[in-house]
Amino acid sequence: MIERESLIRRYCHSTTGVIGLVILAFVVVMAAFGPIIYPVDPWAMVARPLQWPLIDTDAPLGSDILGRDVLSGLVNGARVSLIIGVSATAAAVAIGVTIGALSGYFRGIMDDILMRLTEVFQTIPNFLFVIVLVAVFSPSVFTISAAIAVVSWPPVARLVRGQFLTLRQRAFVESCVVVGMSTPRIIFTQILPNCIAPVIVTSSIMVATAILIEAGLSFLGLGDPNMMSWGAMIGFGRQSLRTAWYLTLIPGVAIQLTVLSISFVGEALNDALNPRLG
Amino acid sequence: MKRYLVRRAGQALVVLVLIACVNFLILNLAPGDVVDVLAGESGAGDIEYLQQLREQYGLDRPVYVQLGHYLLNLAQLNLGHSLRFQLPVRDLILMRLPATLLLMFSSLSLAFIGGIVFGVAAARSPGSMRDSFISTMALLAYSTPLFWAGLMLIILFSVKFGVLPSGGMRTIGGPDDLYGMVVDVGRHLILPSITLALFYMATYTRLMRASMLDIYNMDFVRTAKAKGLSPLKTAYRHVVPNSILPLISLFGVQLGSVLGGSVVVEVVFGWPGLGTLAFDALFQRDINLLMGILFMSSILVIIVNLVIDLLYSWLDPRIEVEA
Numbered sequence: 001m002i003e004r005e006s007l008i009r010r011y012c013h014s015t016t017g018v019i020g021l022v023i024l025a026f027v028v029v030m031a032a033f034g035p036i037i038y039p040v041d042p043w044a045m046v047a048r049p050l051q052w053p054l055i056d057t058d059a060p061l062g063s064d065i066l067g068r069d070v071l072s073g074l075v076n077g078a079r080v081s082l083i084i085g086v087s088a089t090a091a092a093v094a095i096g097v098t099i100g101a102l103s104g105y106f107r108g109i110m111d112d113i114l115m116r117l118t119e120v121f122q123t124i125p126n127f128l129f130v131i132v133l134v135a136v137f138s139p140s141v142f143t144i145s146a147a148i149a150v151v152s153w154p155p156v157a158r159l160v161r162g163q164f165l166t167l168r169q170r171a172f173v174e175s176c177v178v179v180g181m182s183t184p185r186i187i188f189t190q191i192l193p194n195c196i197a198p199v200i201v202t203s204s205i206m207v208a209t210a211i212l213i214e215a216g217l218s219f220l221g222l223g224d225p226n227m228m229s230w231g232a233m234i235g236f237g238r239q240s241l242r243t244a245w246y247l248t249l250i251p252g253v254a255i256q257l258t259v260l261s262i263s264f265v266g267e268a269l270n271d272a273l274n275p276r277l278g
Numbered sequence: 279m280k281r282y283l284v285r286r287a288g289q290a291l292v293v294l295v296l297i298a299c300v301n302f303l304i305l306n307l308a309p310g311d312v313v314d315v316l317a318g319e320s321g322a323g324d325i326e327y328l329q330q331l332r333e334q335y336g337l338d339r340p341v342y343v344q345l346g347h348y349l350l351n352l353a354q355l356n357l358g359h360s361l362r363f364q365l366p367v368r369d370l371i372l373m374r375l376p377a378t379l380l381l382m383f384s385s386l387s388l389a390f391i392g393g394i395v396f397g398v399a400a401a402r403s404p405g406s407m408r409d410s411f412i413s414t415m416a417l418l419a420y421s422t423p424l425f426w427a428g429l430m431l432i433i434l435f436s437v438k439f440g441v442l443p444s445g446g447m448r449t450i451g452g453p454d455d456l457y458g459m460v461v462d463v464g465r466h467l468i469l470p471s472i473t474l475a476l477f478y479m480a481t482y483t484r485l486m487r488a489s490m491l492d493i494y495n496m497d498f499v500r501t502a503k504a505k506g507l508s509p510l511k512t513a514y515r516h517v518v519p520n521s522i523l524p525l526i527s528l529f530g531v532q533l534g535s536v537l538g539g540s541v542v543v544e545v546v547f548g549w550p551g552l553g554t555l556a557f558d559a560l561f562q563r564d565i566n567l568l569m570g571i572l573f574m575s576s577i578l579v580i581i582v583n584l585v586i587d588l589l590y591s592w593l594d595p596r597i598e599v600e601a
């Protein structure tokens with residue numbers, strides 16, 4: 001018998017996966033402890049306005065048009081991005097798994113209704129829908145996460161439905177039905193664990209997308225007004241694009257690196273969880 | 279074929295009605311109603327007057343009557359009135375739609391062609407330097423916020439090199455003969471198109487690569503190689519045409535996302551389309567206009583998907599079209 005490599009070892013086959021994980025870990029640490037290690041208020045005037053990076057020790061990464069510290073904005077923005085990325089994805093996965101499981105397990109009329117509903121949410125242009133939702137319910141971390149969740153669950157629902165449709169007919173599930181196992185127990189202990197791997201891979205991509213959507217929202221001025229975020233920094237920096245382009249460049253690179261690292265992790269997870277494809 | 283068409287159109291109609299219901303639900307869940315907004319604007323606080331206004335707008339009637347009314351209005355494409363622009367929402371949208379369609383068309387064509395070119399280049403030698411370079415670039419484009427890419431392009435091409443305009447659709451006081459106008463709009467179109475295309479070019483590249491690698495394993499490709507066709511001819515005669523199909527269906531799936539992406543890109547470049555209209559509506563709290571844009575965009579997505587479904591079954595007759 002060939003011994004299967006552990007998940008971690010399989011993951012480490014991917015160089016980009018390891019790089020992604022390192023960058024992501026750095027961002028997570030920055031989000032968690034950054035504001036404690038570097039306790040500068042991102043809204044406070046701490047330096048001369050429009051100070052270029054690496055010149056003034058008051059603002060190591062420069063200051064914006066109001067003299068606010070770019071580094072502090074970066075550190076605090078990591079928090080917003082990650083909180084919204086993770087919570088929106090968690091909510092979307094919860095909705096998607098529920099709907100997909102119900103329609104894949106029960107089929108028939110339930111499937112018809114739920115799939116029409118999925119189609120509706122897939123048809124409405126995502127980003128516009130988020131804008132409308134956030135504008136109507138006024139922006140906060142909660143409404144932004146909820147709005148992103150509302151638009152991003154359909155792919156999960158379709159994925160889980162497909163898995164349920166095939167797994168439902170497998171012998172091990174039918175034998176559970178025969179021995180009289182209750183429906184919820186079959187769903188939760190038999191089928192669900194078997195379709196968790198593709199859901200994990202999809203959700204890693206969803207975190208990345210959610211971070212990009214949040215950045216777009218706060219760039220348009222629809223971010224949580226009490227939180228400094230990367231997108232908002234780009235929005236502020238845009239006003240002085242011609243003279244102080246570092247204000248736009250730095251937070252943009254932060255978004256790009258974070259999203260890229262999550263994509264790397266997602267790809268490596270995909271390869272590690274589906275070793276047949278390797 | 280006819281039955282399939284009728285069935286698909288019926289499904290599309292159901293989805294459309296449901297989308298309208300979702301819109302209605304949002305409007306009803308929103309804190310405050312139209313009258314509150316109006317009252318807030320005019321500063322009037324007379325409760326009797328407000329009551330009268332509510333009656334006038336039918337807001338005192340039961341929810342299902344209001345919903346019926348709302349759906350009836352939408353069926354006639356009566357999207358209400360924009361309080362700020364003092365124009366019917368439908369007219370405003372139709373005025374701005376051409377600019378957005380132009381931007382979407384040019385950037386999607388760019389993404390489509392670029393995606394095929396890079397996808398073919400990567401898939402023809404999988405695992406090579408070229409392949410990993412293209413794949414990495416695609417992943418990078420995938421992780422770049424559209425608006426930021428646009429701003430970076432402005433810095434590079436308008437601020438540093440000064441070769442392309444940084445915003446707008448036409449030069450003020452520019453040429454007014456037809457040829458000059460086309461060239462002028464074309465110059466303004468370049469940067470926003472590239473910006474919007476980047477992300478989608480990355481997805482098309484990845485899909486084209488995967489799809490080509492799939493097709494390379496098929497029997498007819500082996501036959502082509504066996505009869506002595508050169509690798510180049512095998513690729514372009516047999517593999518590429520068969521690999522493009524999945525890209526077409528992705529086109530339909532992504533249309534909604536392109537419309538969303540064009541909002542930020544239009545705002546960055548001041549492109550006078552639906553996106554900037556949505557942005558203005560947002561800032562003037564013109565929810566009616568915003569909902570109208572959302573609804574019309576959804577209709578656009580439905581129609582294009584219907585067309586793509588038909589196109590797809592025409593291009594690939596293996597796909598069952600019987601109802």
